[in-house]
Amino acid sequence: MKIGNLNLNNNKYVKKQEGSVEFYLYKNDNDSIPSKSMDVFYNEKMEINRDISILAILTYNKLINRDSLVMVDCMAASGIGPIRLLKASNNFKKVFINDINPIAVKLIKKNLKLNDLEKNTQIISSHKDANLLCIEMIESPDVISIDPFGTPNIYIDSAFKSIKKENGLLCITATDTAVLFGVKPKACIRKYMSKPLHTKYCKEIGARILIYYISRIANVNNLGIIPLLTFYSNHFVRIFALTYKSKAKIFKDLSKSYGYIIHCNNCGYRSSVLNDILTIPQKCPSCLKEEPLSYSGPLWIKELHERYFLEDIIHLNEKFNFKSKNRIAKIIRYALDEIDMPVSYYNIHKLCQQLKLPSIPKIEKLIEAIGKSGYSASRTHFDFISIKTDMGINALKNILKNITN
Numbered sequence: 001m002k003i004g005n006l007n008l009n010n011n012k013y014v015k016k017q018e019g020s021v022e023f024y025l026y027k028n029d030n031d032s033i034p035s036k037s038m039d040v041f042y043n044e045k046m047e048i049n050r051d052i053s054i055l056a057i058l059t060y061n062k063l064i065n066r067d068s069l070v071m072v073d074c075m076a077a078s079g080i081g082p083i084r085l086l087k088a089s090n091n092f093k094k095v096f097i098n099d100i101n102p103i104a105v106k107l108i109k110k111n112l113k114l115n116d117l118e119k120n121t122q123i124i125s126s127h128k129d130a131n132l133l134c135i136e137m138i139e140s141p142d143v144i145s146i147d148p149f150g151t152p153n154i155y156i157d158s159a160f161k162s163i164k165k166e167n168g169l170l171c172i173t174a175t176d177t178a179v180l181f182g183v184k185p186k187a188c189i190r191k192y193m194s195k196p197l198h199t200k201y202c203k204e205i206g207a208r209i210l211i212y213y214i215s216r217i218a219n220v221n222n223l224g225i226i227p228l229l230t231f232y233s234n235h236f237v238r239i240f241a242l243t244y245k246s247k248a249k250i251f252k253d254l255s256k257s258y259g260y261i262i263h264c265n266n267c268g269y270r271s272s273v274l275n276d277i278l279t280i281p282q283k284c285p286s287c288l289k290e291e292p293l294s295y296s297g298p299l300w301i302k303e304l305h306e307r308y309f310l311e312d313i314i315h316l317n318e319k320f321n322f323k324s325k326n327r328i329a330k331i332i333r334y335a336l337d338e339i340d341m342p343v344s345y346y347n348i349h350k351l352c353q354q355l356k357l358p359s360i361p362k363i364e365k366l367i368e369a370i371g372k373s374g375y376s377a378s379r380t381h382f383d384f385i386s387i388k389t390d391m392g393i394n395a396l397k398n399i400l401k402n403i404t405n
């Protein structure tokens, strides 16, 4: 971390705007490519992450916990995320805006002042290690946000020790997608205790590994989680999950939530199986090739989102004028569509290429054709040129051949 010579003269800064909020950034940082070596980190491409976080936290506040909230942003950098949130709602009892980098905390204070929030006694800025901050909380926060460089894995245990045990909202980002998506499988096993698989649907596998890890750390803290929204965009995954503490429910969910994805490298067959090694097929049930199947897991095999939560996010998004409003609406619509569908998705462009088809059908036309043949199909928010379906891969290939000829 660079501390350098701090000079708080305004000519060191550049004024920026995100949403309806103005904030300062270091001039040097503004000219550089977003990286750890910035004085204070800011990435404008992550604006959609902050937009969705505002929508998710306000939706949580409306639907699940109507009290005025205690919120902790463990890694706030310039503070733009929590400042935008504070400008969007005044239903906060306390907001902790933290970063381990002291230069970031100076900037947070400057940005609070710029937004007339510096005298607000409900806002506490600090520069602590995120784990220490969580462990030292006197009042259990309703909401904890973790947005580190790379993996969030080492912060999750203290977040569960700190957060409200019933209906707390954990917002966790991972940007180490090469690890979660199976490009670095050994690192994934080490960091997330799960084997990834670098398939054409690895974004979903990675998101399911992250939820699995968060959920298992919840379990060792006598808690369970319900993912409200699982969100992939621009090389990051962010999970919004609700806590619960019923031991009976935790135990019941153990056998239903965790499992494996098996994948046939020969024909592309894939399926999820429960966490019971005796039920895992030894060879592909589709092409019957006498070769061991590939697998990923253990990972989360239940739903990635809660329908009621997404429906409310869609309504709330309409009320804001975010730059990414249309993209958010599309992502959440596709997330809604994928809720009841099986794990994994099919990239239609790649499948058509593999089958050497003369053209690529419109996705809506393909979904309609699958529907007419008695199966379900949907879009997926993970990949706009892919579909999910409960139809087997061979039948899907046949439908593709029929509608492109």
Ligand SMILES: C[S@@+](CC[C@H](N)C(=O)[O-])C[C@H]1O[C@@H](n2cnc3c(N)ncnc32)[C@H](O)[C@@H]1O
Pocket (backbone or CB within 6 Å): 040, 041, 042, 043, 046, 050, 074, 075, 076, 077, 078, 079, 080, 081, 098, 099, 100, 101, 104, 128, 129, 130, 131, 147, 148, 149
């Ligand atoms: C990806 S940036 C956060 C970006 C910010 N949430 C935003 O939306 O602009 C990660 C931040 O985590 C901070 N950080 C890294 N390790 C930390 C730790 N152990 N505790 C608290 N903050 C930490 C870094 O200083 C950096 O500002």
